[in-house]
Amino acid sequence: MSDHLTGTTFEERAAEQLVKPFQRQAIPNAVDGTVGHYWKRFEGYDRAGLRRLGRDIRAHAVANLPELVGRFADTCEAAGTQVHFAADAAEANRIVTGICQAAEARLVVKSKSMLSEELELNPVLEREGIDVVETDLGEYVVQLDGDRPSHVIAPIIHKTQGEVRELFSRVAGHELGASAQELTSFARAQLRASFLRADVGITGCNFAIAETGTVVLVTNEGNGRLATSLPRVHVALVGVERIVPRLADLGVLVPLLAGSGTGQPISTYLSLVSGPRRAGEPDGPEQMHVVLVDGGRSAILGTGYQDVLHCIRCGACQNVCPVYRQVGGHAYGWVYGGPIGAVLTPLFKPTAEGMEVAHASSLCAACDDICPVEIPLHDLLLDLRRDRAERRLPGRLERLAYQAWSYAWSTPLGYRLSGTLGLAPLRLVARSGVLRRAPGPLGRWTRGRDLLLPWRRR
């Protein structure tokens, strides 16, 4: 995992995304449906009570990781699962590669895992001569196209049906029909063949149950279930913060995740995997491995940002974010987009480039309102900006300017005076209070919109 992201600024990436007319329509269209379903799902029910329980379960778990992760490792081992501990991406990738090589694996099927995107696992396996096939339909498209997912739940929300058709036709070697049904059938046949041949199945983990040593997978397509049924070896990548104390906690977290993620009452498939195949069972893997990954999480514990580890990766904050809805996931430059990405990226990639993403927000706090586990995302964004400002050590002139501003706006007179003086030159060039092209640094504002000057006090 390199600390280098894309080598571009957020503004540059956003500008690149904003000229894609399909995406700018597709994201609001798609997510508005999801948001609508979300509110319908909780209508007439005690959403507030459920959220509070969800928050407390997650907050309790994250505050007690040594005990709970230890218990999870014990219960896993008691069920015959081999447990590995990885401090960072390099170690996690080494462990997974080792498991695949020991199994003499030539083909790996993967079900969707955001953690594996963090680890950049696929190229590592491919360098070792191991074929990796993503089996979530969206992830499969992204993989074939050398692209990146742009939404945690809907990876190809930015792609048109036409683009998918073109891509699949190239793979098929002939022109495929245009309907979503036909394209999906093509992918099913391709992926089914991979499932039946694969040696290893790699999955993520939505929740890891300490009490029972269970890896919980939430999918709609059923690929998580096939990846844990057919191959000889199952490897589950588990971020340490995925831990949940009790099986019964799923009674709270599953409706929160399914409701917030897609507006469904429950996901189509909910798999509870507790170890490799046992005696008397007709199928299932001979080996199960759990790779517990820190990957920057422990550094967040004990800081003011600890609450971000409560996240259950539902994507609801992206769906309601006015910035995400315009620029899409790729503008955020790393694995996660939207408010959760604007918080996680600076924490996991604390370079100048990573830190900048904390500014990709209007601070409207819609994300706070919808987060199913009450993460105060917009407070965290403000804190990150403060940290960045402190770290950047602004020059004397900049500090002087801010001090003057602060001083001027501390008194009614100063406030009024600064307004009159500041607006006077703009009023000279404005027509009926509207500026189409503003001078100086304000020009960046008018590049995309008009500047409306405030009304004069009468």
Add this chain to the structure above:
Amino acid sequence: MERTAFLARLGGARPGPALPDVTALPDVHTELRAGEDPFTRFAAELADVSGTCEQCSPDAVPAAVVAALGAARAVALADDLAAFTGPVREALAAAGLEPVAYAEVAADRERLGALEATVTGCAVAVASTGSIMTTAGAGRAAALIAPLHVCVVAAGQLVGGLAEALQRMPAGSMAALQSGPSRTADIEKTLILGMHGPGATHVILADRPLPEFLDPSPETA
């Protein structure tokens, strides 16, 4: 990394709240409300996710399975059908079908891939979500390897909500809830059924136990 060193890194968190009691949940859509009829809710939720179901007397179950299988010829029976195994097998034979046992084909990738339908029992069915729970005992892939899945639910297996279903999670290496056919909406949000799992699912619920049937009640963990 060594376990001890790894766990040591995870210390130092700010303290969190006490673990809340979840034995009594707030009013949530995955639990049944007082007075709600379980089967009515089950049928409505399942229909909402494009699954189908019917309720019948236990001795009508075998005929219902035959009808649900339609034109499928390559059929596998999972061995969690308990007391229904014999009667279902007989009914299928009478209809000219020769079902294989899922356990027999599970290791044979070619035959597994060629299955047109599977018939399984379940450990528990959930009224509030229209879900059934199948187990590794029946076969992890048994419920989703074929384009059609038919599930037989015995009397007493239908519970109200998700919380009770979790309490009744059977022993074994895997248990999985599924609610209707496999689905995806990745391509421009168009809903397509049968992405990886079955494109059609049918659930047959027996409305009461029959004295001559052994009660296939779920083993509890």
